[in-house]
Amino acid sequence: MKAQKWASILMTTVLATGVLTACGSKPNNNSTATNSPAASVAPVDPAKLSGTLSLWTFFDGTKGIATAFEKKYPNVKVDVKVFPGDQYQIKLLSALQSGKDVPDVLDLERSYVGKFIESPFLMDLAPIGAADLVKNYIPYVSELGKSSDGKIKAISDQSSPGGFWYLKENAKKYLGTDDSTQISEMVNSYDKIVELGKKVAKQSDGKVHLIANAGDLFDIASYNTQPFYLNGKLNIDPRWEKVYNSQKEIRTNNVDGKLPFMSAGWGNALNDGSVVLVAMPAWATFMIGNKDNKAVGKFGVAKTPEGFYNGGTFRAIYNKTANKDIAAEFIKFSASAEWQNADLLARGNMPALQSVYDANLDKYTAPLTGDQKVLQPYYAMMKSMPVIKSDKYSDSILSLWRKTAGQGITDNKSYANVVAAFQKEVKAAFPELQ
Amino acid sequence: MISKINKSNYGYLFIAPFFIGFGIFGLIPILYTFYLSFTKWDGFTDPVYVGLANYSRLLHDTYFYQTIGNTLIIWVMSIVPQLIIALILAIILNEKFIRGKHFFRAVYYFPHIITPITLGVMFSLMFDWQTGSVNKVLMDLGIVSEPVNWFSSPWWSRTIVSAVICWQYFGFNLIVFIAGLQSISDEVYEAAKMDGANKWKSTLYITLPMLRPVFLFTFITSVIGGLQLFDAPLMLGDGPNNTTRTMVMYLYQTAFKNFDYSYGATVAYGIFVVVMILTAITAKASKLNE
Numbered sequence: 001m002k003a004q005k006w007a008s009i010l011m012t013t014v015l016a017t018g019v020l021t022a023c024g025s026k027p028n029n030n031s032t033a034t035n036s037p038a039a040s041v042a043p044v045d046p047a048k049l050s051g052t053l054s055l056w057t058f059f060d061g062t063k064g065i066a067t068a069f070e071k072k073y074p075n076v077k078v079d080v081k082v083f084p085g086d087q088y089q090i091k092l093l094s095a096l097q098s099g100k101d102v103p104d105v106l107d108l109e110r111s112y113v114g115k116f117i118e119s120p121f122l123m124d125l126a127p128i129g130a131a132d133l134v135k136n137y138i139p140y141v142s143e144l145g146k147s148s149d150g151k152i153k154a155i156s157d158q159s160s161p162g163g164f165w166y167l168k169e170n171a172k173k174y175l176g177t178d179d180s181t182q183i184s185e186m187v188n189s190y191d192k193i194v195e196l197g198k199k200v201a202k203q204s205d206g207k208v209h210l211i212a213n214a215g216d217l218f219d220i221a222s223y224n225t226q227p228f229y230l231n232g233k234l235n236i237d238p239r240w241e242k243v244y245n246s247q248k249e250i251r252t253n254n255v256d257g258k259l260p261f262m263s264a265g266w267g268n269a270l271n272d273g274s275v276v277l278v279a280m281p282a283w284a285t286f287m288i289g290n291k292d293n294k295a296v297g298k299f300g301v302a303k304t305p306e307g308f309y310n311g312g313t314f315r316a317i318y319n320k321t322a323n324k325d326i327a328a329e330f331i332k333f334s335a336s337a338e339w340q341n342a343d344l345l346a347r348g349n350m351p352a353l354q355s356v357y358d359a360n361l362d363k364y365t366a367p368l369t370g371d372q373k374v375l376q377p378y379y380a381m382m383k384s385m386p387v388i389k390s391d392k393y394s395d396s397i398l399s400l401w402r403k404t405a406g407q408g409i410t411d412n413k414s415y416a417n418v419v420a421a422f423q424k425e426v427k428a429a430f431p432e433l434q
Numbered sequence: 435m436i437s438k439i440n441k442s443n444y445g446y447l448f449i450a451p452f453f454i455g456f457g458i459f460g461l462i463p464i465l466y467t468f469y470l471s472f473t474k475w476d477g478f479t480d481p482v483y484v485g486l487a488n489y490s491r492l493l494h495d496t497y498f499y500q501t502i503g504n505t506l507i508i509w510v511m512s513i514v515p516q517l518i519i520a521l522i523l524a525i526i527l528n529e530k531f532i533r534g535k536h537f538f539r540a541v542y543y544f545p546h547i548i549t550p551i552t553l554g555v556m557f558s559l560m561f562d563w564q565t566g567s568v569n570k571v572l573m574d575l576g577i578v579s580e581p582v583n584w585f586s587s588p589w590w591s592r593t594i595v596s597a598v599i600c601w602q603y604f605g606f607n608l609i610v611f612i613a614g615l616q617s618i619s620d621e622v623y624e625a626a627k628m629d630g631a632n633k634w635k636s637t638l639y640i641t642l643p644m645l646r647p648v649f650l651f652t653f654i655t656s657v658i659g660g661l662q663l664f665d666a667p668l669m670l671g672d673g674p675n676n677t678t679r680t681m682v683m684y685l686y687q688t689a690f691k692n693f694d695y696s697y698g699a700t701v702a703y704g705i706f707v708v709v710m711i712l713t714a715i716t717a718k719a720s721k722l723n724e
Binding site: 086089090093097115116118119120121257258259263264265268396403407410411421428429430431 | 477478479491495496497559562563564565583586672674675688690691692693694
């Protein structure tokens with residue numbers, strides 16, 4: 001009986017400890033207090049800053065800025081943890097909710113930055129001079145880091161522009177020119193794409209396609225249309241009808257290679273030329289096979305009918321971090337011309353600062369694109385991008401639109417049919433929307 | 435003769451680790467999920483109590499009903515060939531005259547040790563519309579003139595998902611059947627042989643009836659496992675008009691893609707009820723056959 005009693009006490013104690021531990025981790029979301037002094041806008045002496053900064057990201061490329069920051073601030077170590085894929089959002093949210101093992105600085109992807117900046121977990125970056133940091137930014141980039149009440153909560157160091165990438169040799173063969181400006185003119189509307197695509201298909205006996213996928217138009221139209229969430233309601237920009245019908249025409253006329261972005265076939269087409277123009281963001285050039293420099297100088301970049309960008313890494317500070325000073329310097333560094341210029345020259349990442357574009361516009365060339373002044377097509381497109389705010393729903397709804405409309409294109413369904421199916425999907429996923 | 439079992443209380447200490455582990459990592463999350471199903475919670479703010487609103491939403495959610503149907507269809511399409519293939523191969527590999535049986539058992543079991551994610555990706559590449567090897571082979575053989583868009587057809591999509599699951603699990607069931615076959619005494623077969631029974635009759639009237647408990651085991655584990663299909667189908671997508679979206683995929687998308695944890699919790703309890711009902715039906719049907 002005595003042993004039974006002790007066993008009961010032991011089991012109860014362990015269970016109760018588990019319960020209390022779980023309860024004890026519940027964060028106080030309303031608190032923004034910190035035991036660290038507020039960071040200042042004034043520059044900090046690199047030698048005086050010391051400590052370890054923890055940084056969570058979904059993108060391996062972030063290690064580049066960590067290394068550069070450590071070089072500038074020799075007494076600081078940046079501990080970067082990379083969590084690829086969907087798990088990152090879940091991992092991050094769990095950490096923020098529990099308040100345990102939370103990074104000082106966190107990366108947020110373009111498609112979900114809106115969800116996080118509306119949460120109470122991120123620091124308002126005003127005290128570190130955020131307004132000054134982004135005042136020379138490409139307008140759409142700075143706007144995406146603002147919460148609905150206008151506070152800057154996240155800052156990106158890139159503009160992630162996209163364009164039509166092409167093998168020059170291939171373009172000459174099928175389009176008659178490899179000049180970026182001329183090709184940009186040839187495909188500056190969806191109608192022109194359809195007509196040109198028909199010619200390429202005919203010329204190649206259906207083996208070569210002008211573009212990789214009718215779905216590329218989703219990327220191009222995504223941020224040139226009104227957001228899907230507007231004033232608490234589902235909002236479908238009427239422009240989608242034109243885009244959708246163009247996509248159907250592209251598909252039915254064999255203009256596209258039916259290769260989804262980043263699929264294995266898409267990567268092959270980019271390298272072997274079975275697709276003439278590949279809509280691709282600047283950061284995706286790692287997909288180009290350049291072993292022994294075989295791709296050097298062989299590619300060009302042309303403008304898409306409307307400017308587009310794909311992805312983007314936004315960086316925020318956890319509001320209860322004990323490392324606010326280092327975190328603030330890190331954000332300032334990422335927003336600086338010094339870093340963005342170095343990142344452009346080292347990795348070809350397109351800057352968010354207009355001043356970096358301006359300084360390099362007529363002189364920057366990249367190995368893959370040879371002597372083309374590749375910033376020129378990008379800069380013009382990025383400056384013209386509509387300025388829209390991030391929000392909690394639009395990107396999730398956009399992925400439902402891609403799914404439903406993508407299916408509609410394959411099944412050759414009418415726009416009305418697709419809209420009805422889409423509205424049903426949205427209502428099921430987000431019943432709170434009107 | 436022992437008149438009394440020694441009920442020493444020290445035994446509880448030895449079984450305690452399991453129950454403590456289950457309590458912390460099993461029971462508490464189960465109860466917390468139940469609590470969440472009565473709230474509205476997106477993970478960013480505190481949960482708000484909404485009563486039975488999520489359950490009411492679930493009852494009217496046609497997509498949830500569709501996922502139940504999809505799961506059952508995929509399960510039936512995978513379990514039937516899976517058990518037939520496993521049984522036939524088990525009977526063949528149990529024969530004494532078959533050479534290299536251990537090698538074949540290992541080969542057939544091999545897909546079971548590959549992660550479902552890997553299998554899903556592999557099949558999605560094989561059946562890719564434009565670049566898949568299956569279409570290339572079919573076109574080279576002249577069976578089709580242009581690539582087949584497998585994943586734009588509900589039934590082809592379901593067949594491919596079922597094939598992945600069948601291929602993954604038939605080796606496991608094969609091993610279970612072989613274990614069952616080896617538990618049947620040789621004397622029974624020898625007696626049948628003496629009575630003039632041939633191989634076919636022995637299989638029909640001895641092997642199959644005596645394997646009934648094994649059938650029951652594989653069937654019930656298949657029902658429970660089959661209704662929780664997730665990883666391999668996830669890699670192959672939702673299918674046209676969500677026709678390959680399973681119940682657990684729907685739970686995952688609701689909770690972790692749409693960040694609607696509370697409704698995700700409700701879907702989890704919905705799945706629990708469906709699994710309970712179908713397991714009970716299976717158990718009942720198995721007893722009725724006895």
